Amino acid sequence: METCAEDEVQVKLLGGSTSPFVLRVRIALALKGIHYEFIEETMRPKSDLLLQSNPVHKKIPVLIHNGKPVCESMIIVQYIEEAWDNKAPNLIPKDPHDRAIARFWAAFIDDKLGPCIRGVFRGVGDEKQKQVEESVANFLVLEEALRTNPCFSGKLYFGGDEIGFVDIALGGWLAFVKALEKGTDSVLIDAEKMPLLSAWMDRFCEADGVKEVMPDPVKLVEFICATRVKFASLAAAN
Amino acid sequence: MEGCAQEGQVKLLGVDYSPFVVRVRIALSLKGIHYEFIEEDIQNKSELLLQSNPVHKKIPVLIHNGKPVCESMIIVQYIEEAWDNKAPNLMPKDPYDRAIARFWAAFIDDKLLPSTLRTFKGQGEEQQKAVEESVANLLLLEEVLQSTGKAYFGGDEIGLVDIALGGLLVTIQTVEKVTNIVLTDTQKMPLLCAWADKFCKAHKVKEALPDRAKFFELMSARRAKLTSPPAGNLKGGG
Numbered sequence: 001m002e003t004c005a006e007d008e009v010q011v012k013l014l015g016g017s018t019s020p021f022v023l024r025v026r027i028a029l030a031l032k033g034i035h036y037e038f039i040e041e042t043m044r045p046k047s048d049l050l051l052q053s054n055p056v057h058k059k060i061p062v063l064i065h066n067g068k069p070v071c072e073s074m075i076i077v078q079y080i081e082e083a084w085d086n087k088a089p090n091l092i093p094k095d096p097h098d099r100a101i102a103r104f105w106a107a108f109i110d111d112k113l114g115p116c117i118r119g120v121f122r123g124v125g126d127e128k129q130k131q132v133e134e135s136v137a138n139f140l141v142l143e144e145a146l147r148t149n150p151c152f153s154g155k156l157y158f159g160g161d162e163i164g165f166v167d168i169a170l171g172g173w174l175a176f177v178k179a180l181e182k183g184t185d186s187v188l189i190d191a192e193k194m195p196l197l198s199a200w201m202d203r204f205c206e207a208d209g210v211k212e213v214m215p216d217p218v219k220l221v222e223f224i225c226a227t228r229v230k231f232a233s234l235a236a237a238n
Numbered sequence: 239m240e241g242c243a244q245e246g247q248v249k250l251l252g253v254d255y256s257p258f259v260v261r262v263r264i265a266l267s268l269k270g271i272h273y274e275f276i277e278e279d280i281q282n283k284s285e286l287l288l289q290s291n292p293v294h295k296k297i298p299v300l301i302h303n304g305k306p307v308c309e310s311m312i313i314v315q316y317i318e319e320a321w322d323n324k325a326p327n328l329m330p331k332d333p334y335d336r337a338i339a340r341f342w343a344a345f346i347d348d349k350l351l352p353s354t355l356r357t358f359k360g361q362g363e364e365q366q367k368a369v370e371e372s373v374a375n376l377l378l379l380e381e382v383l384q385s386t387g388k389a390y391f392g393g394d395e396i397g398l399v400d401i402a403l404g405g406l407l408v409t410i411q412t413v414e415k416v417t418n419i420v421l422t423d424t425q426k427m428p429l430l431c432a433w434a435d436k437f438c439k440a441h442k443v444k445e446a447l448p449d450r451a452k453f454f455e456l457m458s459a460r461r462a463k464l465t466s467p468p469a470g471n472l473k474g475g476g
Binding site: 056065068070071072075076078079082083096097099100103104107108141 | 293302305307308309312313315316319320333334336337340341344345378
């Protein structure tokens with residue numbers, strides 16, 4: 001009845017081990033208990049499969065379900081929810097207003113928070129410091145939302161009792177953020193200033209489905225440090 | 239019968255000339271939803287706006303039965319879902335088709351809109367680069383219409399992507415007039431130009447489009463300010 005065997009064979013994920021966007025999709029697939037073939041993309045060079053599946057952006061992640069590609073991490077997460085909507089847990093609320101709120105915060109994370117985190121990753125000196133401050137400011141907005149927004153306040157997750165859309169949007173970034181803090185000697189999620197967010201973070205990282213897919217933190221710090229050295233030498237050469 | 243009771247109270251905070259507001263007006267018009275339009279003074283934002291969208295303080299904001307929804311494409315999806323039994327449906331039913339619709343709506347926001355704005359604001363080489371990017375982005379949309387062979391991105395009827403792009407149409411066409419640059423070349427993009435024509439004339443869409451003459455005046459004034467040399471500027475060119 002449940003076409004699990006079929007589903008498993010027909011789901012592929014093109015991705016890498018360090019990308020927060022790929023991690024979001026891995027979390028969603030893990031929570032839904034969907035088996036898939038993970039195809040590691042080195043990105044240098046980009047595989048034919050990637051170029052064919054995502055000709056517009058040529059980026060990972062790409063989910064390929066029954067041969068049909070879906071691109072853009074949060075679009076993939078919505079797709080996973082809708083294509084497997086009778087499989088618990090539900091990742092997106094049912095009520096239209098609650099859905100709009102979930103999409104709003106996912107968009108905030110992508111449009112405001114994400115670019116700042118990337119700015120810390122790529123930045124040096126003053127510019128890096130500025131990006132750290134902006135990242136902290138954006139994390140504080142999320143802390144405030146957890147504290148005062150009636151949709152989230154007093155709940156275990158942004159999604160309520162269970163992990164939902166916003167948790168996945170933010171949670172995909174956590175491993176990278178923690179590694180970035182170590183690699184750049186900065187604090188982005190300050191447990192004192194952001195007690196609710198810190199508690200959420202610990203809870204999220206330990207959750208079933210999530211902990212199994214988190215990347216190796218040591219390797220991630222190494223990746224971040226090595227890449228930052230490259231950025232710095234490119235900047236010096238210019 | 240359904241009409242007013244289901245609608246409840248609908249308000250839209252916005253301005254006439256914003257493509258984001260136009261998108262929402264188009265969606266409300268297509269669904270036949272009556273609403274109160276509250277014109278915002280962007281230089282002097284109202285209490286209602288600041289309370290309804292404290293995070294971004296931006297328009298459009300849809301307020302339905304006292305509950306605010308922000309971000310134009312999130313609002314459009316909300317309108318579809320809150321009035322899902324009111325024709326026409328703005329989103330396809332199939333999860334894959336929905337993912338594709340969301341992909342192109344995101345493309346329009348993340349790629350086409352910024353390159354159009356850079357075309358408007360830019361000068362010299364920077365502007366030329368923005369023009370090339372905008373044309374490349376529009377050609378990708380032309381290819382979509384080529385591959386589906388349908389009149390609208392939504393198929394036989396207007397859908398999410400049509401609204402996403404359609405909200406920008408008057409902006410794009412005005413940028414072309416003001417800068418004297420052709421972005422939508424009928425020879426290179428015959429289907430897209432035909433789509434633009436059909437869309438602007440569509441029943442329930444034309445009422446929602448901004449006044450072109452007024453918009454042209456506004457954009458011309460803005461462009462003039464951007465391109466006039468600042469007083470007392472001692473810097474050389476480039």
